[in-house]
Amino acid sequence: MATVKLIKYEESSSEVRAIYDDIRKTRGAEFINNFWLALANNPEQLDRTWNQVKTIMKGGALDPLTKELIYIAVSVANSCEYCIHSHTASAKKKGLTDEQYKELLEVIGLAHHTNGLVSTMQVDVDESFKQQ
Amino acid sequence: MATVKLIKYEESSSEVRAIYDDIRKTRGAEFINNFWLALANNPEQLDRTWNQVKTIMKGGALDPLTKELIYIAVSVANSCEYCIHSHTASAKKKGLTDEQYKELLEVIGLAHHTNGLVSTMQVDVDESFKQQ
Amino acid sequence: MATVKLIKYEESSSEVRAIYDDIRKTRGAEFINNFWLALANNPEQLDRTWNQVKTIMKGGALDPLTKELIYIAVSVANSCEYCIHSHTASAKKKGLTDEQYKELLEVIGLAHHTNGLVSTMQVDVDESFKQQ
Amino acid sequence: MATVKLIKYEESSSEVRAIYDDIRKTRGAEFINNFWLALANNPEQLDRTWNQVKTIMKGGALDPLTKELIYIAVSVANSCEYCIHSHTASAKKKGLTDEQYKELLEVIGLAHHTNGLVSTMQVDVDESFKQQ
Amino acid sequence: MATVKLIKYEESSSEVRAIYDDIRKTRGAEFINNFWLALANNPEQLDRTWNQVKTIMKGGALDPLTKELIYIAVSVANSCEYCIHSHTASAKKKGLTDEQYKELLEVIGLAHHTNGLVSTMQVDVDESFKQQ
Amino acid sequence: MATVKLIKYEESSSEVRAIYDDIRKTRGAEFINNFWLALANNPEQLDRTWNQVKTIMKGGALDPLTKELIYIAVSVANSCEYCIHSHTASAKKKGLTDEQYKELLEVIGLAHHTNGLVSTMQVDVDESFKQQ
Numbered sequence: 001m002a003t004v005k006l007i008k009y010e011e012s013s014s015e016v017r018a019i020y021d022d023i024r025k026t027r028g029a030e031f032i033n034n035f036w037l038a039l040a041n042n043p044e045q046l047d048r049t050w051n052q053v054k055t056i057m058k059g060g061a062l063d064p065l066t067k068e069l070i071y072i073a074v075s076v077a078n079s080c081e082y083c084i085h086s087h088t089a090s091a092k093k094k095g096l097t098d099e100q101y102k103e104l105l106e107v108i109g110l111a112h113h114t115n116g117l118v119s120t121m122q123v124d125v126d127e128s129f130k131q132q
Numbered sequence: 133m134a135t136v137k138l139i140k141y142e143e144s145s146s147e148v149r150a151i152y153d154d155i156r157k158t159r160g161a162e163f164i165n166n167f168w169l170a171l172a173n174n175p176e177q178l179d180r181t182w183n184q185v186k187t188i189m190k191g192g193a194l195d196p197l198t199k200e201l202i203y204i205a206v207s208v209a210n211s212c213e214y215c216i217h218s219h220t221a222s223a224k225k226k227g228l229t230d231e232q233y234k235e236l237l238e239v240i241g242l243a244h245h246t247n248g249l250v251s252t253m254q255v256d257v258d259e260s261f262k263q264q
Numbered sequence: 265m266a267t268v269k270l271i272k273y274e275e276s277s278s279e280v281r282a283i284y285d286d287i288r289k290t291r292g293a294e295f296i297n298n299f300w301l302a303l304a305n306n307p308e309q310l311d312r313t314w315n316q317v318k319t320i321m322k323g324g325a326l327d328p329l330t331k332e333l334i335y336i337a338v339s340v341a342n343s344c345e346y347c348i349h350s351h352t353a354s355a356k357k358k359g360l361t362d363e364q365y366k367e368l369l370e371v372i373g374l375a376h377h378t379n380g381l382v383s384t385m386q387v388d389v390d391e392s393f394k395q396q
Numbered sequence: 397m398a399t400v401k402l403i404k405y406e407e408s409s410s411e412v413r414a415i416y417d418d419i420r421k422t423r424g425a426e427f428i429n430n431f432w433l434a435l436a437n438n439p440e441q442l443d444r445t446w447n448q449v450k451t452i453m454k455g456g457a458l459d460p461l462t463k464e465l466i467y468i469a470v471s472v473a474n475s476c477e478y479c480i481h482s483h484t485a486s487a488k489k490k491g492l493t494d495e496q497y498k499e500l501l502e503v504i505g506l507a508h509h510t511n512g513l514v515s516t517m518q519v520d521v522d523e524s525f526k527q528q
Numbered sequence: 529m530a531t532v533k534l535i536k537y538e539e540s541s542s543e544v545r546a547i548y549d550d551i552r553k554t555r556g557a558e559f560i561n562n563f564w565l566a567l568a569n570n571p572e573q574l575d576r577t578w579n580q581v582k583t584i585m586k587g588g589a590l591d592p593l594t595k596e597l598i599y600i601a602v603s604v605a606n607s608c609e610y611c612i613h614s615h616t617a618s619a620k621k622k623g624l625t626d627e628q629y630k631e632l633l634e635v636i637g638l639a640h641h642t643n644g645l646v647s648t649m650q651v652d653v654d655e656s657f658k659q660q
Numbered sequence: 661m662a663t664v665k666l667i668k669y670e671e672s673s674s675e676v677r678a679i680y681d682d683i684r685k686t687r688g689a690e691f692i693n694n695f696w697l698a699l700a701n702n703p704e705q706l707d708r709t710w711n712q713v714k715t716i717m718k719g720g721a722l723d724p725l726t727k728e729l730i731y732i733a734v735s736v737a738n739s740c741e742y743c744i745h746s747h748t749a750s751a752k753k754k755g756l757t758d759e760q761y762k763e764l765l766e767v768i769g770l771a772h773h774t775n776g777l778v779s780t781m782q783v784d785v786d787e788s789f790k791q792q
Binding site: 316 | 712
Binding site: 531561590602611654 | 749
């Protein structure tokens, strides 16, 4: 149970509804996930956050699927259960294949493994890395 | 200063040297970074870890650069300074452009932002995400 | 389901009950939350922890509500679901307004965002900050 | 050493310089810390991030000092060294007293302590907390 | 609900089943926990991971119970709910007493506490520690 | 550079000096590490924290070395550089052998690895683990 009320489409103010409508249109789907329903308690923050997500997650020098994989990786390391679920769903909608998912899982596992090793041994950053 | 000794190529056992040689060959470079010099205190673990890295980080369903970006994302969220430096260097060697780096930075920032929001509000996972 | 038994008031030893009574009296409420029922498996630790919480969380140079907000911020970054729920409830009891909650949420989101940016770019600490 | 170039005021584009000027004016100080010099590699992101910080960190329902304390708390739990240094400096500029710092330290320590206990015991969220 | 399918023994391929049989034999129990059922979507990864766990977690210079305690400690700090549950169960099977559990809990709580203090104060590593 | 002043023995108040003397006596060494010199800005907190450490880290149902290993594991996962250095030094003083260190490193690495896998796949806790 969230610590805030979820604002449903039907009960939303016109200000919130305009953003909900943009979410629906941008994604081509009726469904609006709980994150936005929760954020809607603060319409300004909803607006600012949605616009950031829309701008940043669209394709550019990196394609939209790659961005979702990066998002998942961050969310896993931050133990954000909701974020892992929602961005795994997004990645699937954007074409994530089973084969790609397997490799994502392997890379995330490996990165955690070596993060733990490096941190335990407190390895110093090589001089050549600093000169980049 | 690491909590373990760094084993230099010149002072390494033949067992370790064989792995160092494979690192050099695989990467097409003389330079071996501190992580491996530190792991070499346990030749078996060096061997196992190197083989995992070599297997998992090569291109497959995901290309090698995408894998490095995922690695960086995990390392940032885990605050692993060494890992961020070494994998940013790797990503550059594998062709990371300035434009791609900018977008990587934006996605990582955004993912942390929404992770924090979701966690504070304790948003419940939508039923539709669970049914994937 | 917790990995330890929850010790209810009715089944508690006199040693534990004395602390439960102090929790009830200090908070002016019958309700004792699960954290204390779990800690009660080790009466000494229950005693030590409760006394720390009572001492540290009361008003001083910082008021009790500000302390709860700091507590929530730590718990969010540590992904401690229970702690977020219980300290959000405490903050509300201590007078957290909707307006304050909105700003708390914004600051926590922003702090995660810039933490992610700083960590990715590995920004060096400015000399002037070190001289504080 | 950061993984990106720091863009000094003297070498900045007019676009970046306008934001640098706004930072100086808003803070009433010549000094611009490394975080902004690093972000300036992407003027749009610099602009967006600075405007978020300016908007969110100013006083509202929570005063500016309280917001800095929340920022520090997040940064500590995320192990963001730069962020801890820079926001501790900001908090001091905004009037943090030694007595308040002591209490901040105590609350952050305690919150980490109980986060660890709760997580180890996997305490279930009390029903009454969910109904808030 | 996991983001991947759980592969039950009855529906597993002969490749996966051979590993499941080894897990059962090694542990002397019919029960195979969900982690392995989830990993089985990638038989190679299941094989590699199981062999790592089997090799590393058996007794050597450190006894198997001590290794489980270290595992729990990592999992708590990483907020990995599943891992805490499964390794607390493993530790109990390997003989963890109530008295030992109490002390584990105290050490984990204390370590989080001082981690938070050290991080807030940004204490410099003593020179003598670096020379180890 | 710490964000607080380090209080040296020579300049300490009699209240702080009494605790410094107890640290020296308990550890059988002149050397007092920076953590205590930093905490001494708040003599009450120094006293409380030192007494907790002294009580909890001494041998009981778990031996002192095992407790240090648990401490290191937490500190690694929390990326607390100071804590990793100081407790690795403590562990060595308490008899940590090279062989044990190697296994500690392997367990910590493995635990991070599987934490990452479990978190990515969002594996549900097995019912049988909950019934412990």
